[in-house]
Amino acid sequence: MNNQADDLRTAFEAAGQGHVFRWWDELGERSKRRLTRQLENVNLGRMAEMSNAMAELKQPKQRTLSPAPAFELSNEKFPYNLADGARAMAPQGEKELRDGRVGVLLVAGGQGTRLGFDGPKGCYKILPLTGMTLFEVFARKLQRIGREYGKTPPLYVMVGNHNEAETRNFWQDHDYFGLNPDDVKFFAQGEMPALDADGRFVMAGKDALFTGPDGHGGVVQALNDKGMLKDMRERGVRVISYIQVDNLQVPVADPAFIGLHLSEGAEVSLKVVRKEDPAERVGIFCHDEGVPCIVEYTEFSDEQANERDGNGRLRYWQGSIAVHLFSTDFLMRLVERGMDLPLHAAHKKVPHIDPDGNEVSPTEPNAWKFERFVFDVIPMASNVVCLEVPREEQFLPLKNADGPFGPDGARQSYQQYWGSAVEAALGKRPSAIEVDPLVAENARELIERLKESTAAKQWDLSKPLHITAKSF
Numbered sequence: 001m002n003n004q005a006d007d008l009r010t011a012f013e014a015a016g017q018g019h020v021f022r023w024w025d026e027l028g029e030r031s032k033r034r035l036t037r038q039l040e041n042v043n044l045g046r047m048a049e050m051s052n053a054m055a056e057l058k059q060p061k062q063r064t065l066s067p068a069p070a071f072e073l074s075n076e077k078f079p080y081n082l083a084d085g086a087r088a089m090a091p092q093g094e095k096e097l098r099d100g101r102v103g104v105l106l107v108a109g110g111q112g113t114r115l116g117f118d119g120p121k122g123c124y125k126i127l128p129l130t131g132m133t134l135f136e137v138f139a140r141k142l143q144r145i146g147r148e149y150g151k152t153p154p155l156y157v158m159v160g161n162h163n164e165a166e167t168r169n170f171w172q173d174h175d176y177f178g179l180n181p182d183d184v185k186f187f188a189q190g191e192m193p194a195l196d197a198d199g200r201f202v203m204a205g206k207d208a209l210f211t212g213p214d215g216h217g218g219v220v221q222a223l224n225d226k227g228m229l230k231d232m233r234e235r236g237v238r239v240i241s242y243i244q245v246d247n248l249q250v251p252v253a254d255p256a257f258i259g260l261h262l263s264e265g266a267e268v269s270l271k272v273v274r275k276e277d278p279a280e281r282v283g284i285f286c287h288d289e290g291v292p293c294i295v296e297y298t299e300f301s302d303e304q305a306n307e308r309d310g311n312g313r314l315r316y317w318q319g320s321i322a323v324h325l326f327s328t329d330f331l332m333r334l335v336e337r338g339m340d341l342p343l344h345a346a347h348k349k350v351p352h353i354d355p356d357g358n359e360v361s362p363t364e365p366n367a368w369k370f371e372r373f374v375f376d377v378i379p380m381a382s383n384v385v386c387l388e389v390p391r392e393e394q395f396l397p398l399k400n401a402d403g404p405f406g407p408d409g410a411r412q413s414y415q416q417y418w419g420s421a422v423e424a425a426l427g428k429r430p431s432a433i434e435v436d437p438l439v440a441e442n443a444r445e446l447i448e449r450l451k452e453s454t455a456a457k458q459w460d461l462s463k464p465l466h467i468t469a470k471s472f
């Protein structure tokens, strides 16, 4: 054993983790190097944090909840309207886009276990007629912003170790879908080890710890570690538009939202949709002891989840859709002050090797995995703004293999929404529909375009309708 490995062994033994060296003597030189490299990157100082996360799961934090204010929709019926207060601020957001002060942050480092697709989720062919992938949808949405405001925001894509190469290759093979490659930056998020029932690191092999992505909340640290915050600073990016790769309908950079965020002097903003069903499994934006935060649905008592106001509407209605704006200065401040987001533990099935070196694929949860959640930045911000958006317009997540959030369900909801726009403008709903993201951001924009178009009046709506710029 060399000195470096000796030091590591001493440190791991002191932390009660000496078992990671169990097979050391039978490892070849390459395997030894691999294990050493991995162990060097494990922060043993985090052990206490991991124990706290497990303890919190067993004994959840006491909360004192109250509803939080939001800018509510001014028209709740299709094709909807955002709050007047937000729409009035759109010019400020548009100026920010024209001045090139907005960056788009797309997190795509998840494992997509529930979808069960063999590849990065962004490579999933989702649109109903052309099979356009999620990544291309976002690239085209960005191009539309670029054409409208004269500047295309830089795109920062967070990937995980497991999908980094495939994601980079996919974009390269598709010529960055027409975006400037200099304006598309990929960066890998961090990894966290898992702990078994005895609090020991789970081994994936004789020369490897099991590690998994550290959650979408890993984005704050990764942006800093991988030089992305610096890049944003150098480009003059003041506002970061955070979106998740699985939300097909999310605008990549929404001028009204950006304008509202700036005019309110917010450090973090979020979009919510109205929760109608008290049992819906969605995190709720509210106050805990007066501090804005997102609280998991599991932390609400039945009674709280069912509380209603004088109009019979849920008091805790603000379902978070994981769409945020962050001020660059705020994220810089967090990392400069070393303010980590809290770790959350989850009991999961983690494949591993047993003490005899045999591979085990558990059928029941056997280990604790750890992740950080991006919404935990909310209580750290000095000012937070919440904007209600129409659910069908901006929230269509691809999560599962089937059901409403599976590919078929998502395509159906997508066509329902855009079909309604065509019906509102042209009087008839097409049998199937796809709208090129370059054409319109939402139904309001499409309706306006269709009403002004003479070509549209000639369209054969008895056939599947693919609306592109050439259709007009």
Ligand code: UTP
Binding pocket: 107, 108, 109, 110, 111, 112, 113, 114, 115, 121, 158, 160, 189, 213, 214, 215, 216, 218, 243, 244, 245, 246, 371, 399
């Ligand atoms: P989800 O929490 O839905 O997880 O991620 P997932 O990995 O996509 O799917 P499951 O749970 O394994 O089925 C929401 C968003 O956060 C990103 C995902 O890529 C997705 O855009 N994410 C999640 C990360 O970037 N990193 C993570 O560690 C976790």
